[in-house]
């Protein structure tokens with residue numbers, strides 16, 4: 001490793017770390033080794049072909065940004081890939097592969113396109129018009145429909161086919177983090193853009209809108225700003241809750257909204273909460289938000305989670321056994337982003353360790369993610385802790401055995417799983433050898449009664465809970 005390369009790469013990492021979640025940073029950037037710096041060309045070593053492709057596919061913009069910062073605009077990146085020679089059994093080789101895609105043509109990564117930092121000018125408007133910030137990866141085809149999102153998806157699809165002329169104007173999609181709001185509204189935008197070349201579709205985050213507005217005031221170009229927005233045919237604004245308390249932004253948007261709505265132009269918005277709960281939002285704007293259709297996105301149910309995992313694997317060209325898919329779908333029920341995060345980590349682990357994605361790997365990956373981010377307890381941890389305490393095996397907990405030594409720990413584990421995780425009764429039953437939910441209810445009831453009446457049982461449960469913390 002060359003010292004200059006390390007220094008430059010550390011500067012790149014500063015930028016990278018600021019722009020992506022910790023988990024992605026650890027997975028995709030920590031394993032990289034800076035090898036050498038040759039003039040303005042930095043060579044980094046990556047653990048596999050898959051790794052390299054993933055970086056190019058998902059982080060090419062971020063790498064460009066990091067290179068600009070660390071080396072300058074002329075900075076170049078060279079990958080050195082460790083190649084697995086497989087059956088030939090020889091030691092891994094290192095080959096040099098130049099960056100194949102230019103940052104301009106590759107798919108956008110997860111980093112927000114730069115907010116207009118320079119003074120607001122008409123040329124910025126032109127660039128906005130060309131780009132429109134839509135990510136082509138978000139489509140209806142890869143948006144899985146389920147009870148959790150049916151209303152929003154159907155309304156979105158109806159709008160995509162007839163923008164501005166349905167009763168769903170505006171369409172307000174709301175829901176918690178990572179449930180697909182951005183994906184859905186961008187799918188509408190992409191569909192319209194692809195099928196109506198003449199329509200001007202603009203996707204913008206509410207934060208970016210506010211920044212543009214502030215710049216417009218600063219540079220005395222508010223008129224340009226307003227007339228730009230009034231030319232839009234389909235305006236998609238993400239995360240409007242950000243406008244809470246921003247009176248001037250709200251006022252300006254109110255005028256744009258009225259103009260577009262009156263001209264039968266389509267407006268689509270997302271928010272992390274229902275319009276009625278948007279505190280700090282002017283009443284007149286709130287009532288406009290509710291004028292069309294408001295649809296919420298809920299946490300996906302088991303079937304939808306399974307379909308999302310299948311679709312994601314299919315799009316990555318990866319095959320894993322059904323039992324692993326089932327395990328993942330039963331184990332992660334928070335939101336889709338987390339589900340995707342686990343799949344990506346699994347792929348990275350499989351690639352790094354050169355092994356298949358099996359149940360063991362899934363179990364370990366899930367445990368590490370949960371431990372790393374200090375999140376809630378997993379069902380695997382509950383089973384391990386209970387098995388350890390009662391000196392039985394996890395297999396005993398999952399078995400059909402009716403022996404007392406297995407039944408009592410199993411019931412305690414089910415009780416704790418219900419109390420300490422977010423899993424449904426159905427998923428808990430799945431993790432205990434495929435039992436049905438009535439068995440889980442019975443176990444929970446039995447242990448609740450025992451805890452109320454028997455101090456020793458209460459003490460055991462408390463002790464187990466503190467071990468889980």
Ligand SMILES: Nc1ncnc2c1ncn2[C@@H]1O[C@H](COP(=O)(O)OP(=O)(O)OP(=O)(O)O)[C@@H](O)[C@H]1O
Pocket residue numbers: 142143144145149175176177178179180181182183184272308336337340
């Ligand atoms: N129904 C779905 N089918 C397929 N992928 C989905 C679905 N819902 C969400 N996703 C994926 O989950 C990830 C998170 O979704 P998205 O960013 O749209 O969530 P969000 O609700 O906008 O979150 P936030 O409030 O944090 O911005 C994305 O990669 C998206 O493609």
